Amino acid sequence: SNESTYSKDLLGKTVLISAGPTYEPIDPVRFIGNRSSGKMGYALAEASIRRGAKVHLISGPVALPPPQGANVEYVETAREMQEMLFKHFPSADILIMAAAVSDYTTDSTLAQKKKKDGTEWTLHLKENPDILSALTKSRHPGQTIMGFAAETSLVRKELQDKLRRKGVDLLASNNISEPGSGFGSENNSILLLTHDGSSFEEKSGSKKDLADWLIDRIILLRNRILS
Ligand code: CTP
Ligand code: CA
Numbered sequence: 756s757n758e759s760t761y762s763k764d765l766l767g768k769t770v771l772i773s774a775g776p777t778y779e780p781i782d783p784v785r786f787i788g789n790r791s792s793g794k795m796g797y798a799l800a801e802a803s804i805r806r807g808a809k810v811h812l813i814s815g816p817v818a819l820p821p822p823q824g825a826n827v828e829y830v831e832t833a834r835e836m837q838e839m840l841f842k843h844f845p846s847a848d849i850l851i852m853a854a855a856v857s858d859y860t861t862d863s864t865l866a867q868k869k870k871k872d873g874t875e876w877t878l879h880l881k882e883n884p885d886i887l888s889a890l891t892k893s894r895h896p897g898q899t900i901m902g903f904a905a906e907t908s909l910v911r912k913e914l915q916d917k918l919r920r921k922g923v924d925l926l927a928s929n930n931i932s933e934p935g936s937g938f939g940s941e942n943n944s945i946l947l948l949t950h951d952g953s954s955f956e957e958k959s960g961s962k963k964d965l966a967d968w969l970i971d972r973i974i975l976l977r978n979r980i981l982s
Contacts, residue, residue, distance in 0.1 A: 763807030764974055770803040771847035772796055773840060773854035773886075775815030777833040781878060782865035789855035793817030795903075795943065796853030798966035800825050803849075806970060811843045815854055833857050833883040844890055849973055850900045852887045852923075859883060891922030899977050901969065904928040909946050911955060918952045924976060925949045927969060947972060 774796020778786040793814060800812045800822045810825040813836055821827045830836045833856050844850060859880040869876065887902050894900065902923040904914065909930050918926040926948040933944060944959040949972055958968050 765803055765970070766807035768808045768848045769811070769846055770800075770808040770849045770851065771811045771813070771840065771843045772800050772803070772851045773813045773815075773836060773856075774800070775817040776855045777815045777836050777857045777883075778831050779833065779857045779860040779883070780831075780864050781861050782867070782869050784868050787859060787861070787878075787880070788815075788857045791815070791817075791855035793819050794941070794962050795966070796851070797822055798962040799851050799853060799969065802963070802966040802970050808849075811847070813839045813843070813854070833860060833886065837884060837886045837889070840886060840890060841893075844893070845895070848898060849977075850890065850898065851969075851973075852890075852900070852902050855905065856886055857883055885921075887921050887923065894922075899924050899973055901925040901927060901973060905931045907932045911948075914946070914948050915952045918948050924951065925969075925972060926952075945969070949976060 775793035776788045776791040778788045780786050797819050800810050803810045804822060804824045810822070812822065812825045812827045814827055814829050815836065816831060828839050830839055836854060836856065860883050861878055861880055863879055891900055900923045902918070902921050904917055904926055906928055907930070909928055914926055914928055928946045928948070929943055941961055942959065943962055943965055945957065945965055947956045947969070949956065958965060
């Protein structure tokens with residue numbers, strides 16, 4: 756649609772967005788990771804640019820063109836994503852953590868490709884650092900932080916617990932077991948927990964429309980006029 760239909764309500768603001776999966780190598784050709792197309796995070800980057808923001812997009816491996824006008828940094832592992840986010844976080848007004856960070860990594864990555872030999876391969880997995888929780892602990896006043904949660908069922912109490920645990924202002928959740936929603940699809944349905952965990956709002960639509968709606972919610976919260 757027409758660029759001029761958007762107001763430049765993020766002019767002068769810096770938005771830091773993470774998107775896509777992270778890959779944790781187990782040997783030079785294989786990895787473990789969480790599923791993510793990166794489409795929601797990229798749509799949020801494009802919407803922020805249209806609305807006048809300076810955008811730093813920290814992207815895991817995805818098959819999407821870089822949003823025009825964004826400063827894109829490509830990363831692979833959760834550790835690389837954490838480093839890049841910490842580099843840009845101090846100067847960000849808004850953080851949108853849309854990445855699907857791999858929950859696990861291995862401490863025994865093989866240097867050579869493992870050849871199949873008909874036997875089992877046992878991996879030892881350890882939890883990755885919680886990047887979002889670490890970032891929110893170092894936040895400064897004036898920063899607004901949105902987290903994401905991809906769940907197979909949306910239990911409101913559990914979402915409120917996750918919002919508090921992560922220390923975010925808003926938590927956008929989607930039910931990935933709903934047909935036609937979530938991973939890879941163009942459309943999505945979001946249950947947004949906002950106002951410090953006290954109110955829920957729901958919206959379905961294209962990822963582009965949802966991106967503008969989510970940014971509206973961030974701006975409303977920043978302006979403290981959210982009812
Ligand atoms: N996240 C993160 N670092 C991790 C895991 C998740 O920064 N190691 C971020 C995600 O980018 C998302 C938010 O935390 O914005 C919630 O992610 P989610 O996977 O729902 O939460 P987890 O803490 O990983 O809990 P679980 O997967 O067990 O529900
Ligand atoms: Ca997770």
